[in-house]
Amino acid sequence: MLGGAAVLVWRSSPARALLASVGTGALPLAVEALVGQMTLEEKAGQLTLMAAAWAGGAASKLNPIAPTGGYESQLADAGAGRLTGVFNGNGAKMALAMQQAAMRSRLKIPLIFAADVIHGFRTVFPVPLGEAASFDPTLAERTARVAAVEAAAAGIDWTFAPMVDIARDARWGRGVEGAGEDVLLGCDFARARVRGFQGSALTANDAVMACAKHFAAYGAGEGGLDYNSVDISERTLRDVYFPPFEAALDVGAGSVMAAFNEVAGIPATANHWLMTEVLRDEWGFGGLTVSDYTGDMELIAHGFAADERDAARLAFLAGVDMSMQSALYIKYLPDLVRSGAVPMARLDQAVRRVLRVKVALGLFADPFRRIDAKREAARIGTPANRAVARDAARRSIVLLKNDGALLPLAQNRRIALIGPFAAGQHDLIGPWNVYGSDADAIDLATGVRAQAGPRAAISVTPGSGVDAPLDGGIAAAVAAAQAADVVVLAIGESQDMSGEAQARTEIVVPAAQRALAEAVAATGKPIVVLLKNGRALALDGAVLAAPAILVTWFLGSEGGPAIADILFGRFSPSGRLPVSFSRATGQAPYYYAHKATGRPNPDGPLEPFKAHYRGIPNTALFAFGHGLTYGQIAYAGLDVSDGGTLSADGTLTVSATVSNSGKVAADEVVQLYVHDVAASITRPVRQLKAYRRVSLAPGASQKVSFTLRRADLTFIGTDMKPTVEPGAFRVWIAPSAEAGGVEGRFTLA
Template identity: 40%
Template sequence: MNKPYCIILLLLISFSTYSQNSKGDADFLDSLLQEMTLLEKIGQLNLSGGAAGIPVIGKGDAREDYIRQGLIGCSGGIKSQRIAVNESRLGIPLIAGRDIIHGHTTIFPIPLASACSWNLPLIEKSARIAAIESTVSGTCWNYSPMVDISRDPRWGRIAECAGEDPWYGAQIAKAMVRGYQGDDLSASNTMMACMKHFALYGASEAGRDYNTVDMSRVSMFNEYMLPYKAAVDAGVGSVMTSFNLVEGIPATGNSWLMNDLLRDRWNFDGFVVTDYTAINEMIHHGIGDLTMVVKKALKAGVDMDMVGEGYMKEIPKLLEKNQVTIDQVNIACRRILEAKQKLGLFNDPFKYFQPELAKKVVLCQAHLDASLELAQQSIVLLKNQNEILPLKKRGTIGVIGPLAFTKSDLLGMWCAHNETDHLKTIYTAIKEAAAGKAKVLGAEGTLFTTDEYLLNRNKEEKDHINIDTQQLEKMKKEALQVADKSDVILAVMGESRDWSGEAASRADISLPECQQDLLKDLLALNKPVVLVLANGRPLALKWENDNVDAIVEAWHGGTRAAEALADVLFGEVNPSAKLTVSFPVSVGQIPVYYNQKRTGRPYDETYKFTSKYLDIPNEPLFPFGYGLSYTRFEYGTIQIDKKNVIPGELLTVSVELKNTGDVDGVEVVQLYINDPVAEISRPVKELKNFQKVNLKAGESKVLHFVITTDDLKYYHSDLSYDYDFGKFNIYVGGNSRDVQEISFELKGR
């Protein structure tokens, strides 16, 4: 055999092994890393964008040329994937990421609303459906779930989270990760989840997005970290950094956060990606120039640079100066290659492009039905004076308000595909539901707001709405004429979808003045008024609660929002949702949340020098866990099977629940625990379990909750995770305020 032939044969054998036989093995990645040049390795750390001035080979679209050179590791679209696989030197496939926050094309209620369903299997199913629709449409990596805890409704991104409770947020984090990733990431209908925003993003000061966060580690671990850890424990494949500071250091450059906590303490083995240009933004935090912040991020264990291009530009220079090591680059590159390997991209780079299957599964009936079910179960009945609801399908119903005639706003923030042709307005859904039985009239009555900035936010100039006083007067006159002809009025009000979500903080979270004025004019007619809210955050509703007959919190409910609302209003579905975030009496209370700590001078109405406001109560208007039903539930006396417990022993809590009303209903029974004598001050109560119980009219059931000593643990001042001996209080009820109490002792052996 001659020498040239031998060399060719060996190369063919080597390529065959590299490209076919070992794509699921560690050896395959080792071989691939050895083949890669430095720029190709850094390219894997570069999410889309450009390549920071790296010379382009060839002509045409610069981004496509960067892909050909292996200088981009993450980008979407089948054309980009074809270039990466067929035209780059090593054919390394791209990973395609996207924000699929609450559905791909079949949109589910915003996450805050879905959380109010307290239906973990259905929430997991919504994530599973999002994965199915995304993965046939080219996306295999999802920048979700967002598991930040927030106690400030001014923060626009509260719409994306589960609310104020860390334990419940952790349950949802696990459900979402399971839904997206399934049991097999290499399957063509699962996608890699990306837990975000690590960490503490929901605690931004003043409720202003991207703002400073500062807290003790004890507060971090006991009040904010639990959902992040739950996502890691559930096997989440990737983590996204947050924009804020953590102990004075931006999260994206915080080695304690990413290396010590995430990887060493929690054993996270996936890859870390920045949020959009977060490395570059460390410069604005005052941490240094681009070279310094890139060094800080890479050393902190941040693997992928989203759009900022700092890694591409600065890492070669840092290597030359021995300020970072090639091992750090190799580790980051390998983590990203491992993610692609787990997704099966090396075996089939085009597995997530299935246009024919997409025609069958996207917006299929099963997915639409699931969206309807979750929307129905997310609607919270906040007030129902004189049982005005459910509505009777008779007489004339007036549907009035700007949210009654919009489609896209019902979808809420962060919709991957803003398709509205198949949607119904609330007015249309109510009219169809009452067809042949009741007359339904409608009028907008006013605009969303008369604030021109808010009204035209995110609109192109050609679509701007100009405030016309005469037109506004005409709209209100038409609405009052409709109301005058009606037997009952549905005032459908709230927020545009653009008023919540990212970069959408609001200082004033009451209804806009023009909507309030319309509501006052409707109430002046002395007819029954139901206030229906479609919004992305808790609102300050004291005046509304004092004056209207009923309040229904419908949120931004997704693709089937309108039909779901009609079902609840007419009693086809009995509302069962419970709030997962407190509604303030006034913005001046914020932050207000149920699991607060005690003060040394607790509220006392009879004594001046205690912790209270002079003008409003301390308590929220609607507390965590609150929500009404069209039926009534009666709780029996809470009981425990023993008064004294030793470590490792189980305690059973029992309570009888009876549906004493005339219709079937669902109650979310909540269990809270308090540690009254502890090493550090503990919350007045903390959610530890719940059961969602369906009872027919007149039916009763004894419920049992099992408490373990793990339920009593918390992070102490030295961050050890343990329990205290002594007394514990247990609370059971239908919300965090209205509960029964019983106590037990945890004793040493």
């Protein structure tokens, strides 16, 4: 099953014999010896990664440039040492054939197989932004672990995830791949996902190497437009956009992907300061760097490189070790080295990094360790994996409103499921999933029917399309609503409205669906709005006026049952917004950790000549961290230890009592925020410094304590280095970034 002839060839190869002879401790010498035996073309081949010609799932749709030459050509390149590996291929059968071809090459260096495993493999989990709403990094580690087990079973060694870009502009479509707008949450989820993907040992046959992307500031594109220019200060880079990358590297992420965008006029793919001075020299990263899809070729369109040869030279000398999809390195690096334009030492450095990664993944010990068709069949889509998907989905759902305690719904009622997402095998798994399928996911109607009760009457009416009305759609929806006790209105974005190249100028529910909502609301029937979305949305009209609103994102394979779990009270909602929902598109980019400005509007009515838009407060419609439960939660009794003074080398405990006076048990996400009152660099109005999930039975109270240290108050100072300054701080323990909660002060001595 593993290609016995190829295994025998490998065992007799020079590389295998060399490694066996020197032992593990001398592995760097073995790598050096291989480098010394390689031709320039073979070295360039180790730096060339291409989309698989024998592609899997939705790869051909997601990859805009088709592989040239076809599958036979790729097999020939593998056999000639002109290819380091392929990505988004078609499972163990494909990987076996290609690895066998590599074992017939002169040096028999194994291929590496990569893939976009963004939020699950065949078992699909909530989109990363939705999963971040759990405020539970351990959940992200669990789902990444399952994704790695499934992907590795299909022969995959390396995933192009996690995306750790901070995203503060809801117009940007790729915010769906990250953890939202907050630095602390972004760091925590970056660590968790890397740990989940890479497991306890990279050599394990259920581990895949993680890739922190996109370095750097991809989420800061002007106007929220994908691929757009970024012009921000070095301080903002270091305070906001760098920390999640550092967090990912701190727990051992083996690779980093360069961003598409430029930073201050220099594209990231050719930015020596980013890719070498910061990443290598300052942070000490020793792993592999890779361009994004044709990122090196795009230096020409940026107006930074004169031609393809120049683009290859600039990207490579900046510190990008591996070229993805453009084939510029295999085409130009040998001659660039021969001409002296690229030093041989730099070429050998990059080759060593690639080979060390392959050693770390166990590919030199056994090139076929993750290639096993039986294992692929046994590990993918198991009931246990689907159970994790359901748990992740329901923990990702956020309850924005629940006026009059409309939720949870009682069983055995007449329910009208209305909207373009009420039923059907579409728009279930979300964007950027190569191997999953809507056909294998469970839709809303199926989930509701399974839990609504034996005497329930469930009707399903689309009412409108996603972007356009349906003939007779609104009339049918109104009739369905009038015949029901309650309406569940499933509206929002289709999955192709989020993700790469899906920036939106209006972050609203499409007009056809808003018209549907208005007509259904006019019936006077109680409405539960289910929002399907990959970004924060600006809500208004009947959608905002609905008594109950749930943010359900794109929840993956088990989305329908998970939503039903929440609707009928089988599971109490516990998600919190990882992004701020602004009041209007024109507020974007809006994020809670903004600066006060010199003219903030005081609490209360809007005042002239203050920092706000006409008629709109400079606050969120629904703030970062907001989310309700089926309990009744209250905060009281802030307590700050040690007289409110934090010594230079000490700790400070900040506590509050959180109570549930409701009749339903609830999980509350208690959040700690601080504000530096006066500093040499102006500071955000609030910053999340800690959060904790607590479970509260009906009538229960719990004292929740957080510990602050001097390091928690660090920021990038005037000299571009981390600093802490003594002074006064405000502190809140609250249910969201803009809620009052309980507030106090302390002093850093």
